[in-house]
Amino acid sequence: MVSINTVYQRVLAILNKENRGYLTPQEFNLMANQAQLEIFEQYFYDLNQFSRMGDNDSEYANIIENIEEKIELFSSSEDLSTYDDYYVDIPFSLYRIGTISNNNIVFDKVSKKEKRDILNSPILNIDSSNSYLDSNDNSPIGVYCITGNTLEIYPKTKKINIEYIRKPIDVSWAYTNVDNTPLYDGSNSINFELHESDEPSLVIKILSYAGISIKAAEITQVAETKDTKLTTEEKS
């Protein structure tokens, strides 16, 4: 978890170093959320990229494990009941679906076409009986497909467990006005949920947006250069 106050103070310090201007808390909050989402989404692309490159056996420098560790901060699990035997509404905070299961049975994600093929296969014989999956311990497989915000699950079941990656909670630098000066209110503030190692990236990204906001192109340029340098160092 990254303290929002630390990030805000750093951003202000860098901006004010050359008397560039001031970033209000409202502006900072907007930019902070944008930066958090951007870094969060990048985790998945990075994981894909590093997975293709192969990993190593070191304890701390295994990039794949490090990224997985960052993503795991957002992992969540929920038991959901189905309606009409087959349908489940996905959780509101869901960002990426992980594993859907019922006891020992893990459901495969399939397209609608695959679903039809699988349901028509007599040898797989999914969902041919009238019994629920929950009462049939011997059914070793199940499938699901996504329709909008609904999951369609086969064979029919009364409940499922869904493991997923949730969205990061919106951050907020809360304050109280004391003599027209915003004073940090720690109890009402919401910190970044990103991993500690992403603090520098957060500062740089917010600075980049701040540069655009206060019309200081060089700030944006410096921030983006730093961001690019950081990314290159990480991935080369």
Place this chain on the structure above:
Amino acid sequence: MANIKHTAADYYASVKLYGSYRFVSAADVIANFSVGYVGDEKIIKRAKKTDIAFYCYRAIQELSYDTLNNIKSQEFEMPPSLTVAMPHDAVNILNITWVDSAGVEHLVLPGWLSSAPRQVLQNNDYSFQTDATGDVTYLDKSITEQRYSDSYTDSSVAGTTADQNIDFLEEGYGYNVDYGKRYGIDPVHATKNGHYILDEEHGTIGFTSDFTDRLVIIKYVSDGLASNDEMVVHKFAEEAIYKSILYGILSSRSNIPEYQINRVKKERRAAIRNAKLRLSKLNIKELTQIMRGKSKQIKN
């Protein structure tokens, strides 16, 4: 980390669990295969559970036919119609026996000289009858089948039972007596146990008339998938199942090098051979007992 999922007390208290440690369920095979063969740095990088399940079920089917020795049986009393339906989960009939009063089974051979054709219904002018949709109509049981079924009766010798009539015995207990009669009966047709005829089209088995009131046993093989309880594999054949799934998945995918498929194919064949050997229950003591008969002198 013990593999037994229940205590000894639970086992002996539950009849359903008897002998269950010999087997591994299809669900466990799928789970084990996923752990051992699927994932990064493994031979299969990614596979859906449905793919694994498909090849697991296919392997169970194939191994059920000739490796797993899952022979099922049905014992029943012969109905007056002398025709019974094939067992509901039969893929192939292995053999049929009838049981005498001592409980000894007598092998019944199929009637090779006849068959169970479809009897076409005919009009008075011998033209074929058709139904409203224009299809030819058939009788349930053909005349051929009926005649063969009735052929056991030895009507020529009144007042004697079949076993008392020497001619009758020499002629193969009345079966197929006219077939090759001039030169004596061909031993291949000689039996006192009756015959059956499989009607593949209707899924029935017809018996000769001497089966009336007999107790009959049908032994057959199924495909191992008929019910959830059956979807298990003997542990002697567990490796053969894994290799069969592996081969099935790799050989059905594109861009898999042929040498890799060939390697897995050889491993699969070896694993199946091992399973067959283990499941054949070759026992040296039983073999010794059987071989003792070799030294017995045949007296005339």
